[in-house]
Amino acid sequence: MGHAHESNTKKIWIVLVILTAITGVEVWLGILKPDFLHLSNFLGTSWLNWIFIILTLVKAYFIAWSFMHLEGEKTWFRRAIVWTPIFLIGFLVTLLLTEGGYIFDTLGPLVKW
Amino acid sequence: MKSNSAVSSNKKETWSGGGVKPFGASYGKMMMWFFIVSDALTFSGFLAAYGLTRFKFIDSWPIADEVFTHVPFVHGEYPMIYVAIMTFILIVSSVTMVLAVDAGHKMQKNKVAWYMFATIIFGIIFVGSQAWEWNTFIKGSYGAVKTTEGKILQFVNEDGKQIAFADFVTTERLDGREQHTKKNGLWFVEEPTIATYSIDQIIASYNAHPEVQVRTELITDQKKKTILSREEGTAQLAKTRLVVEGANLEVNEYGNTIFADFFFFITGFHGFHVLTGILINIIIFFNVIVGTYEKRGHYEMVEKVGLYWHFVDLVWVFVFTFFYLV
Structure with missing residues (x-):
């Protein structure tokens, strides 16, 4: 932990782009609902839902690590x-x-x- | 007498933990983290309960992108677009919050104030959007009827697209009912709002319009709601008990009532967090303006409320997924 008193501004904007892109992909998939993902089944739910859950966890990781600065703790x-x-x-x-x-x-x- | 507590509590530094910093985290920051952990468990309790209920009614749960289809000031149906915009607004507010914290590290008072201000504005936009979302949901878009078996029946046109009562109900009420008010009836008696259309009227209109079909809550293999034939529709409509317009804690035109209950409870609880977050942000904003943290020599308070604000964003990411996407 290089105790982050140095500026992280550039990284913050990159994280914003990543989070927006992931949300965009989620909504796009949610509207499109391709049959081969939507009508499939894996461990109790569709592949589409697994993709949503994984993307959500990725978003959560970025928020916690970057915005909440867990990486520096x-x-x-x-x-x-x-x-x-x-x-x-x-x-x-x-x-x-x-x-x-x-x-x-x-x-x-x-x-x- | 020597106290047993590690930190003496009769000093002024009580709230800073007397300067003790386990794991390099100050008292306030550590306690904020522990609060966030416990609050995360509360939210996951609610979402897990939602999950259990959904699995319980897995063959009849409302399909989210048929429920949340409206965008303010725009006509037509745009499933999920508006929630996506709300999500984006909350993420942006998180970004302005990080920028405020970042400016705080550099002791740039004005920058901190401006970024805090932006965060508050985005927060207010988000809560306003949520209020609009609630309002739309409560008012409903199409209307449905509820049978004696507690099932919701909706109406679709020949393309299988859902239609509102107003699109096909043309006859008179047939039951001669009128909303009882103090002016047209007994002045000392009131009655709850009656539905715009009567049951007989809806059934008569259904019979008069051969293109209208009835849709049940049951989900098919293709993950669509079941559309009944005209005859089956007549049979089901004969069991009508109640005309439902919109959603509340007791009935819900979109399907299972408990779906509406969870929607109100979970998004409401989240909205309450956003609201308190905005209030805390406003307090800290004024503290920044009057120079409290400038005098203190550090902006750690901004960092602490920032943690709370990011947490609200974090929770929304999950609410968004489990209410609108999955």
């Missing part, structure tokens, strides 16, 4: 901040989504359309 402080939520959220989401799928499998057949 001491290694173990950064790890305390990053790994704690990743572990807890991963745990929660895995359990709840599995449970949601189970509820659908159980109750879905009882709903008449």
